[in-house]
Amino acid sequence: MDTITKKKASEKNPKTMRVSGAEAIIHCLLAEGVDLIYGYPGGAIMPVYDELYKFQDKLTHILTRHEQGATHAAQGYARVSGKVGVAMATSGPGATNLVTGLADAQIDSTPMVCITGQVPRHLLGSDAFQETDIIGISTPVTKWNYQITRAEEIPGIMAKAFFIARSGRPGPVLIDITKNAQFDELDFQYEACTGVRSYKPTPKVKEANLELAAELINTAKKPFIVFGQGVILGEAENELKEFVEKSGIPAAWTILGLSALNTDHPLNVGMVGMHGNYGPNVLTNECDVLIAIGMRFDDRVTGNLETYAKQAKIIHMEIDPAEINKNVKVDVALLGNAKETLELLLPRIKKNSHESWRNEFSLRYEEEFKAVIEKDLHPKKEGLTMGEVVEEINKASKNKAVIVTDVGQHQMVACRYAKFNQSKSNITSGGLGTMGFALPAAIGAKMGAEDREVVAIIGDGGYQMTIQELATIYQNKTAVKIVVLNNDHLGMVRQWQELFFERRYASTVMTNPDFVKIAEGYHIKAQRVTERKNLKAAVQEMMSSNEPYFLEVKVEKEDNVFPMIPSGASVSDIRLK
Amino acid sequence: MEKKWFTISVYSENNVGLLNRISGIFLKRHINIEGLNVSKSEIEHVSKFTIVVNTTEDWTRKIVAQIEKQIEVIKAFYHTDDEIIYQESALFKIDSHLLFDERQIQNIIKESNSQIVTVSREFFVLAKTGRRHEIDEMHDELEPYGIMQFVRSGRIAVTKATMPISALLNQYENEK
Ligand SMILES: Cc1ncc(C[n+]2csc(CCOP(=O)(O)OP(=O)(O)O)c2C)c(N)n1
Numbered sequence: 001m002d003t004i005t006k007k008k009a010s011e012k013n014p015k016t017m018r019v020s021g022a023e024a025i026i027h028c029l030l031a032e033g034v035d036l037i038y039g040y041p042g043g044a045i046m047p048v049y050d051e052l053y054k055f056q057d058k059l060t061h062i063l064t065r066h067e068q069g070a071t072h073a074a075q076g077y078a079r080v081s082g083k084v085g086v087a088m089a090t091s092g093p094g095a096t097n098l099v100t101g102l103a104d105a106q107i108d109s110t111p112m113v114c115i116t117g118q119v120p121r122h123l124l125g126s127d128a129f130q131e132t133d134i135i136g137i138s139t140p141v142t143k144w145n146y147q148i149t150r151a152e153e154i155p156g157i158m159a160k161a162f163f164i165a166r167s168g169r170p171g172p173v174l175i176d177i178t179k180n181a182q183f184d185e186l187d188f189q190y191e192a193c194t195g196v197r198s199y200k201p202t203p204k205v206k207e208a209n210l211e212l213a214a215e216l217i218n219t220a221k222k223p224f225i226v227f228g229q230g231v232i233l234g235e236a237e238n239e240l241k242e243f244v245e246k247s248g249i250p251a252a253w254t255i256l257g258l259s260a261l262n263t264d265h266p267l268n269v270g271m272v273g274m275h276g277n278y279g280p281n282v283l284t285n286e287c288d289v290l291i292a293i294g295m296r297f298d299d300r301v302t303g304n305l306e307t308y309a310k311q312a313k314i315i316h317m318e319i320d321p322a323e324i325n326k327n328v329k330v331d332v333a334l335l336g337n338a339k340e341t342l343e344l345l346l347p348r349i350k351k352n353s354h355e356s357w358r359n360e361f362s363l364r365y366e367e368e369f370k371a372v373i374e375k376d377l378h379p380k381k382e383g384l385t386m387g388e389v390v391e392e393i394n395k396a397s398k399n400k401a402v403i404v405t406d407v408g409q410h411q412m413v414a415c416r417y418a419k420f421n422q423s424k425s426n427i428t429s430g431g432l433g434t435m436g437f438a439l440p441a442a443i444g445a446k447m448g449a450e451d452r453e454v455v456a457i458i459g460d461g462g463y464q465m466t467i468q469e470l471a472t473i474y475q476n477k478t479a480v481k482i483v484v485l486n487n488d489h490l491g492m493v494r495q496w497q498e499l500f501f502e503r504r505y506a507s508t509v510m511t512n513p514d515f516v517k518i519a520e521g522y523h524i525k526a527q528r529v530t531e532r533k534n535l536k537a538a539v540q541e542m543m544s545s546n547e548p549y550f551l552e553v554k555v556e557k558e559d560n561v562f563p564m565i566p567s568g569a570s571v572s573d574i575r576l577k
Numbered sequence: 578m579e580k581k582w583f584t585i586s587v588y589s590e591n592n593v594g595l596l597n598r599i600s601g602i603f604l605k606r607h608i609n610i611e612g613l614n615v616s617k618s619e620i621e622h623v624s625k626f627t628i629v630v631n632t633t634e635d636w637t638r639k640i641v642a643q644i645e646k647q648i649e650v651i652k653a654f655y656h657t658d659d660e661i662i663y664q665e666s667a668l669f670k671i672d673s674h675l676l677f678d679e680r681q682i683q684n685i686i687k688e689s690n691s692q693i694v695t696v697s698r699e700f701f702v703l704a705k706t707g708r709r710h711e712i713d714e715m716h717d718e719l720e721p722y723g724i725m726q727f728v729r730s731g732r733i734a735v736t737k738a739t740m741p742i743s744a745l746l747n748q749y750e751n752e753k
């Protein structure tokens with residue numbers, strides 16, 4: 001295979017060693033700087049687990065309670081640390097249980113390497129016990145995948161896997177390894193991969209386009225920035241801040257861009273998209289230049305494309321050429337890594353402040369505050385709102401926590417109201433909307449950022465999709481804080497039923513178990529809050545605990561999340577109620 | 578946007594899984610692959626896929642971008658019929674008695690520039706190489722007499738413009 005390789009300078013012993021394929025896998029992981037992986041054993045991967053046992057002082061394996069949990073934990077780890085997350089599973093059902101996490105990592109561009117065991121080469125294609133075509137199954141949901149059938153392939157393919165997972169637009173890679181390749185021996189020597197000839201991870205920024213973009217930005221009267229996760233993945237947070245401050249351009253974020261710019265930055269005007277803020281959505285259709293940075297114009301962001309920012313010239317900074325003109329026709333495409341592009345663009349940008357234009361955002365914020373935010377954060381009614389819980393967490397964490405959210409109403413509320421003063425702090429399943437993501441992802445996040453507070457905010461529905469990971473938390477004493485916002489409903493679906501299906505609540509009402517008892521069953525400290533007067537103290541107690549902690553908050557059963565762009569509507573038709 | 582015929586040429590590293598990956602890109606968008614041919618290319622160890630679709634240019638452009646994004650794909654292009662030189666071939670299996678009983682069959686064979694590949698007591702086989710519409714025309718002419726079997730190959734095409742694949746690969750070697 002045509003890959004460029006480079007000897008690892010740090011490799012003390014460049015001499016080859018004779019090892020089994022299984023041991024070689026461990027050496028590859030160590031050479032890539034991996035010291036923590038998530039997984040679940042089984043027949044076809046046992047030789048590797050046997051080596052994990054021998055190398056446990058160098059490489060920690062966390063046994064999740066389901067392979068899906070292993071993938072989400074690896075994702076959470078990757079998202080907070082910027083490193084590649086690693087998950088491992090056996091063949092057949094172990095491998096198929098990885099599919100949701102792969103799809104999630106693929107759509108949210110998360111660097112992850114999954115390793116699966118496979119039946120021995122001579123049994124391939126024979127419908128052997130626990131044989132499944134995981135290469136075929138995982139092809140649409142991986143950036144790359146490969147089946148190793150010979151031990152000698154291991155070092156080269158593993159090096160390539162890590163390179164592909166983390167370079168350019170990151171993504172998941174799956175390596176399937178037949179059992180014979182794990183048992184067989186090879187002469188092992190590791191060389192890190194630095195390039196694959198058919199793969200261009202980072203396109204070069206074009207000077208001419210930079211000039212065009214700068215010209216548009218400098219002459220704009222109502223410019224508007226929308227940034228996404230590309231800023232975080234490209235580690236362009238400082239450049240973004242400088243760009244925003246120098247140009248004076250109001251900046252909004254997609255759900256995955258959240259935390260790339262401090263939430264209390266005066267030019268941070270909030271979230272775009274279906275449940276985003278009022279101003280950024282409405283003013284998308286009034287700006288004259290829209291500067292999209294590391295985002296992909298997802299339909300949850302754009303609403304109806306026919307009426308999306310039609311009046312504006314659009315500049316798109318993006319690393320993936322396939323995203324250019326995919327959903328929205330752009331006027332200037334700046335292909336490249338966000339950091340490099342912004343660095344090159346900055347000297348060409350004139351200082352400005354755009355005061356009256358910024359004021360438009362403030363006015364819209366006031367409107368939204370009166371109609372929505374005030375009621376969410378300082379409710380006058382008896383029932384607890386999700387918003388006030390998030391606000392209480394902000395206070396107790398001083399905006400420093402990593403917030404991991406699941407999918408549903410609580411996710412939208414948390415992303416709307418959580419405050420961040422550090423990047424890589426908002427971990428959520430954006431593109432796939434995977435219920436069950438948060439609990440395992442929080443485990444990974446805590447392990448990837450041990451000195452930080454990690455709070456998982458989860459709905460009563462999604463919590464029960466991966467609730468078994470409480471055992472992983474207990475076994476590893478992972479000090480995550482788990483907050484279940486219990487509305488006894490699949491709230492987001494119920495909201496749609498209320499608004500668009502005449503309140504026919506088909507299968508969205510849940511009779512829930514005693515979540516506190518369940519947590520206690522896993523030996524996790526737990527508390528339930530049903531009244532406002534107990535909320536503050538409970539959140540404080542949770543946050544000051546050094547151990548895993550579970551907090552259930554009984555919130556209003558039928559609250560809705562607003563603002564909202566009904567699906568298919570225009571961003572400027574966002575509803576405040 | 579109107580639908581047109583496009584020929585997509587993909588230069589790639591040889592890889593077992595790549596065809597699956599590429600066909601998935603079409604499948605996802607419900608775009609039918611009208612013709613597919615995989616062969617070696619002018620460059621050693623580099624394969625060439627020639628894929629024919631009938632869709633809008635916008636979709637074709639997006640698909641080509643998605644194909645090119647795949648790790649093992651070196652470069653992908655799309656062209657309209659007038660930008661390429663192309664051929665398809667077809668085989669027609671026909672009942673042998675028609676060859677002798679139907680005068681018109683002889684004329685069709687002559688006029689269509691097709692070759693008789695084999696003749697047996699039961700059937701004979703005609704091979705025709707040409708552009709798509711020529712094969713279609715011949716098919717239409719033979720159909721009333723009865724075609725026992727028909728098969729058409731994938732398209733093979735070369736572009737009128739140069740394909741800078743070697744240059745691309747050299748550039749890569751130089752950068753490293
Ligand atoms: C795995 C999965 N299944 C179904 C859905 C569809 N879905 C989106 S939100 C939602 C409700 C979530 O309910 P809950 O976890 O209680 O959160 P809430 O909306 O009540 O805050 C559902 C069913 C999904 N996103 N993921």
Ligand SMILES: [Mg+2]
Pocket residue numbers: 408459460461485486487488489490491
């Ligand atoms: Mg709920």
